[in-house]
Amino acid sequence: MANTFVLLIFKHFVDEDLLALTQHHRVAIFHRMFSLRNKLLPFLHPGSIKMDADSKALYELISLNHLQLDLSEDLTKNDIEEFRYHSKRILTALFPAKSSSCLIQHHIIQYNTNQVHMYYIQHEKINDWKCSNQPIILYFHGGGFVFGDIDTYSCFECHLSKSLNMLILHVDFRLIPEYSLEETIEDVINIYKILLDADSNIHRRLIGMGDSSGGMLWIYLLQWIISNNKPVPQGVILHSPWPNLEYFDNVRFSTDNYLSFRLVYNLRQLVIGKDANWFEMTDEELSKISPKDNSYKGFPPLYITVGTNEISIDAIHDMTKKMELSGVEVTLDEGEGLMHTYALFHMWSPQGFPPLYITVGTDEISFDAIHDMTEKMKVSGVEVILDEGEGLMHTYALFHMWSPQSGWIQEKIRQWIREKLLIGMQSKSDVKRVTKNPGCI
Template sequence: MLIKWILYVAGIVGALLFIKPFVDEDISTLTKYHRMAILHRMLSLRNKLLPSVHPVSITADADSKALVEVIALYHPSLDLSDDLTNNDVEQFRYHSKRILTALLPAKSSSCLIQHHTFQYNSNQVNMYSIQHEQIIDWKCSNQPIILYFHGGGFVFGDIDTYSCYECHLSKSLNMLVLHVDFRLAPEYSLEQTIEDVITVYKVLLDVDPNIHRRLIGMGDSSGGMLWIYLLQWIISNNKPVPQGV
């Protein structure tokens, strides 16, 4: 047991000594991403070799435990208490954006982003087209589309945080990505967030009734849950279902 604890401490100290000083420097996002990824892999490997010495619940896998440690090391303020103030929320969003943009791949210089406003009746939603090298109008009938709902527990996440990943997604799949900047809690309710994604789908169908044939739904974390809510609305209102989700 003593040997395990010595190795555990040595892993933490080694990671801090060789990785952390570089990540905190004002260097390129690409370098930050790679060095933080190395730290994550080091901690993950240690967790796989010594699973019993980690303080996080044993039900979590090695990668998840490592991510918790990376967040705790770099952004200890990444927490939300029950008694929230506006400043608490803004600080949470700030730290969340920093950790995500460091972990996600850097945005390529060939990635293009274009802003749109989708409106249905009185509701307006900010949208962004994201594509590698050139942006083809999403209204074009032969343009396949990924409709992406970002994660963040309905509290954080925006185009600045997710565009790097969505650019990578567009390049890898050679598809246009539509990013939805839906309203967030606690300023807005979950019902209003769901209303935003429904608004987006209504606008898409109004412009092209057959758009579902070239539409793929994607999302991470709470964004995946939003797709479940949207699919429930689509089915209950007899609307066409996307080609894939």
């Protein structure tokens, strides 16, 4: 009912050419429509008291335009491909458009007899990370170990690289069910070995980042690093991380359309094997595919984001407490009423882009009606920039204005990264002997 009301109100302001717009255009436009409705008529979509209007609008868009992700118990190859298709469709619709200045290089890196696919992502120019002191983000993507690739994440990572002014290393690890989770873990461990072999001090300029199951990979990797007496990164950022595979046994009910109760169970079953019984798995078997529940001593500083509406909120709270008791420096940033990995969808800082950017063309929207609507928005406390001219509908800034609530996280994370890298570079300058990569001489 509320959505019908919004569409009726805004019908006269939307040009017929809207149907021909790209997916990014349509999502941005309807997000703004719902957001304005939430500001003017908040009782139509109450949500959480602390949840801002833009975040409510995004949550509503996901619920309305995308079916709840799901996997059945008896999976076929076609089911997996269908799941990957819909997952990619959701993420690519919500990630920012890729800037023309973003460069992506594919590399196949050999470690002993194994090959790992990795992508270098940076703006304007990709520097050789082996022969420079530039800071690096090592990114492990989410997707329940089943989906996720460079095509899905490159838009987000391009934005991340530009926002942080850092090189992003995207690890395209092997996925389930074509490969086992042990092989996935082997890929991320090998990548870390490769980085250290190239530069024994690379950890001093390295920040880890991962979302969802990619966060679990980072937790597993950190435990491996410490148990093998390797140096840890300067810090790791985890967006809605899976603490381990056991947390699924103690999750709360959630209406989260992105990560449901049923989905996580079926993902876990896919991970351990169709015929395996989770409750009969031995500790030795678990140790090969899941982080230990209470082994966090020696971890680097962590920055963790989590939505209060996601099923893993209690497990992440529990994990965070155990980390703090182990002496780990943890920053926990909670998005009130928000969904799983919400921080990935709200990384557009209001300082970098205006909260609302409206363009108007003479062939698209009524000039007088737009002026009238803009004035009403300003009276309602909405910050608006009205850009008048031909063809400006396709401006880049229009596509990346989601939620100020978690947009603030971007600036906090940026500052957090700067602090951790500064500590790392200062300690590096104190190292008297530095072993150089022979290939850089």
